[in-house]
Amino acid sequence: xxxxxxxxxxxxxxxxxxxxxxxxxxxxxxxxxxxxxxxxxxxxxxxxxxxxxxxxxxxxxxxxxxxxxxxxxxxxxxxxxxxxxxxxxxxxxxxxx
Numbered sequence: 001x002x003x004x005x006x007x008x009x010x011x012x013x014x015x016x017x018x019x020x021x022x023x024x025x026x027x028x029x030x031x032x033x034x035x036x037x038x039x040x041x042x043x044x045x046x047x048x049x050x051x052x053x054x055x056x057x058x059x060x061x062x063x064x065x066x067x068x069x070x071x072x073x074x075x076x077x078x079x080x081x082x083x084x085x086x087x088x089x090x091x092x093x094x095x096x097x
Contacts, residue, residue, distance in 0.1 A: 083090040
């Protein structure tokens, strides 16, 4: 005859131990798959594959600033106050333009 303590261990303890060890094994397999996929994504490039990236023109900040400023053009920086509905004189200026 099985004692009450043994029956309790078989009923609650064994499933708990199986759950803990199976979970540990499952998580280790999952992390292995994750690491392998990440390694495939970030693999090292060979020298032949790197050449197109290395041969690109290295731009300096000054050259980038010049190209952007030529695209934008000259801006005088005048700040003009917009019309306010509670100030009638500014609304007149808006209607004149």
